[in-house]
Amino acid sequence: MKEFPFDPGDEATLDRLRRMPVFEAADPAQLPSLLGVARLRSYEEEEVIIAEGDTDQTVYFLIRGRCSVNVDGMDLGFIDSLGDVFGEMGMVDRKPRSATITAVSPTLCLALDGAFLDRVSGTDKLAAEALFYRVFSEILAARIRDANARILILEDELEDLSVQRPTF
Known part of the structure; x- marks a missing residue:
């Protein structure tokens, strides 16, 4: 990992960040x-950004690249859109x-x-907290909806398997 400070005077990067849904409300x-x-x-490529089980408070906003999400050795999906938060x-x-x-892939x-x-x-603290917690609430709500949809699919598949189970 290479790290460098964000330059608030870098208008090109600032413009890209302004287009992220998370910062549109700011x-x-x-x-x-x-x-x-x-x-x-x-x-x-293949560099770990966050390791399961580690503890820190860093939140990431994807500027470019593609990342995989893995839990307990199971691949769950990808993070690959401008402004994706993890x-x-x-x-x-x-x-x-x-x-x-x-x-x-190479990721920023x-x-x-x-x-x-x-x-x-x-007021800076209140504004920052309001912005982040509103955005985080939206993200977590979307993830809960996705998880619920996946649970329903798995329950249907499980029911189909139990119906197909042979009896002896």
Whole structure:
């Protein structure tokens, strides 16, 4: 991994970040100062970004690349769209990581350590918390809907298997 500070004066990157759904709701004037505590991290193919079981509060925003999601050795899918967010659960509940995220191709992410909220105060803190928790709520709601849909499919498959079971 290579890491370097985010430059709030880098208009090209800032414009790309503004197009991310997570930052669309942010006040454009506050975005550079909010992102001033962020870091850009680049990863090579097959490099682990998050390891299941590790503990930290860093949340990642995908700028480019493709990452795989793996839990207990099972591949669950990919993260590959501009603005995809991962690692947010560590920021919300500060518990060990629930998945391993690995770069499938060269990947660039904006990394934001959730501990920055402890260093911000006043209206900036309230604005940052409101923004992140609203976005995280939307992300988690979408993931719950997806999980529910998968559960229904698995329940149907299980029912089909039990009907097909031979009796002796």
